[in-house]
Amino acid sequence: MPKLTRFFIRAALIYLLLGFTTGALLLANEGIPFAPQLWALLPNHIEFLFIGWLTQLALGVAFWILPRFGSLTPRGDERWSWAAFVLVNLGMIVSIVSAYVGFPWLGIGASLIQFGGFLLFLIGNWQRIYPPKWLKAAK
Numbered sequence: 001m002p003k004l005t006r007f008f009i010r011a012a013l014i015y016l017l018l019g020f021t022t023g024a025l026l027l028a029n030e031g032i033p034f035a036p037q038l039w040a041l042l043p044n045h046i047e048f049l050f051i052g053w054l055t056q057l058a059l060g061v062a063f064w065i066l067p068r069f070g071s072l073t074p075r076g077d078e079r080w081s082w083a084a085f086v087l088v089n090l091g092m093i094v095s096i097v098s099a100y101v102g103f104p105w106l107g108i109g110a111s112l113i114q115f116g117g118f119l120l121f122l123i124g125n126w127q128r129i130y131p132p133k134w135l136k137a138a139k
């Protein structure tokens, strides 16, 4: 398993824990309302589970299993995907902060940072979607 996949999946598992913890707090508070301010966690809960957990798990596994080039650099220039990892997680942190500081542009900034991350992942892995040349030649 490539090092970047380990990073993506470990980060995803951390967000799974955060997502389920916030979900459990929201659920408990819905049953017995003990702290109405907990509703402020809802945007974080959604972000943790959709981007932090599901998306990062998918990116990490995709980086691992997409067809390789069969050369010294089987996954192409990995720096694109490493930069994607950094931007997606930076966007997560900015998004968490933006939920607590009354500055709406920060939330938009977080989405843009994450979008940039997805774009870099796409650039770095686009060529891998085609079968390797040696496989085509063997057919």
Ligand code: HEM
Residues within 6 Å of the ligand: 019, 020, 022, 023, 024, 025, 026, 027, 028, 030, 045, 046, 049, 050
């Ligand atoms: C992959 C897993 C999950 C995803 C993608 C997810 C996503 C979401 C989304 C999109 C909402 C907003 C729904 C709305 O406002 O109508 C939500 C609300 C909520 N989630 Fe989750 N969730 C997940 C797991 C969980 C878990 C494990 C728990 C509990 C332990 C939980 C508890 C809640 C609660 C209590 C709400 C508020 C519901 C309400 O508006 O009354 N979620 N979740």
